[in-house]
Amino acid sequence: MLKATSFVAALSLALFQSPSHASADEITILAGDLPPMFNEDGSGREAEVISTVMERCGHTVTFEIQPFTRHWKTYSNGTADAVATVPVGMPLGGTQSDVYVQYQNGVSFLSEAGESYGDLAALAGHSVIAFMGASDILPGLKDAVPSFKSYKEIADQIGQSRMIFGKRVDAVVGDGMIFAEYNRQLREQSGDLMFDPNQSVTFQAIFAPSDYAMNFRDAALAEDFNRCYAEAKADGSIDAINKAWAERYRDTLGTQYLGH
Incomplete structure (x- = not known):
């Protein structure tokens, strides 16, 4: 009985010390309705970048699309796990990630x-x-x-x-x-x-690229995102996504969109 009690206590302690997102397979992310960065169905250039990064970390993603700027307010007042397309330094609470996307x-x-x-x-x-x-x-x-x-x-x-x-x-x-x-x-x-x-x-x-980050309620998720984004950037996955989306609009963008 003593050994069983010790095991339960140790297991309880381990669960308590585990990162809060470890058992969360699906992450809810608020995003602005900005085609083709985010489309109504949750697809889009920026959505693809985020999904690719989070899946590399072992998480799946659900996007909740709202009018742009309203999604920031919803994050501040709600319970979503994260919010996308946040200007660097914007005070929204939680932990801000590194820059993961640029607009031109x-x-x-x-x-x-x-x-x-x-x-x-x-x-x-x-x-x-x-x-x-x-x-x-x-x-x-x-x-x-x-x-x-x-x-x-x-x-x-x-x-x-x-x-x-x-x-x-x-x-x-x-x-x-x-x-x-x-x-x-x-x-x-x-x-x-x-x-x-x-x-x-x-x-x-004619302007310098605009940098955007994400804000996560869980600091461990932000760390995960930063690590997996760096890996995806290093192996060319991020550039491939951005180039593919720029290619869809080549007749207008030429090579002016972030050099793609």
Whole structure:
């Protein structure tokens, strides 16, 4: 009886000392609705990176997709295991991972315009639209806005595609891959359009890549993620994912999206 009691006590102690995620086979991650980074069905470039890393660590992943920025608030108030696409240093609680994904912001425009927007100064005198909050996020944009012919930030990103194809604006400022995906969606819409959605579009990267991390409630999960991401990066798995997604939008992105 003494030996059995000692065994139970030792087992209880071992369970108590084990990492809290050891028995959790499935990790719930909050993510923003940002096609093609995260699609409604949980697929996407960024989703694939996260799933690849977590599976390497022995975990499976379920994504809960919400409007972008709301997913941060839900994480702060809820019980999900982690949250994706977090600006580095953003105070959301838990443990922040290393940078695991980058977005590439720049300028998209109709190729036939014959323009070359190598920097913000080149947008002077042109009509420009951007995503909501862009002037507070992208370096130098707020200072450059007064030089534009017009400037507007809109939340409806497929609306940006409509405006550029309809020649209502000269340029769109934002992530090149996201813009290219909304162009693809617009081309697939049924019904008559007042413009040609098949016009050639060019993207130029004029900003440094934007770094994003994840926040985990469990510090041990964050350590797992960092370790397995480093392994996946070292063996080329991460670059292969990013290149494959860039290839889907090659006609717009060229080689401007993070060099892929």
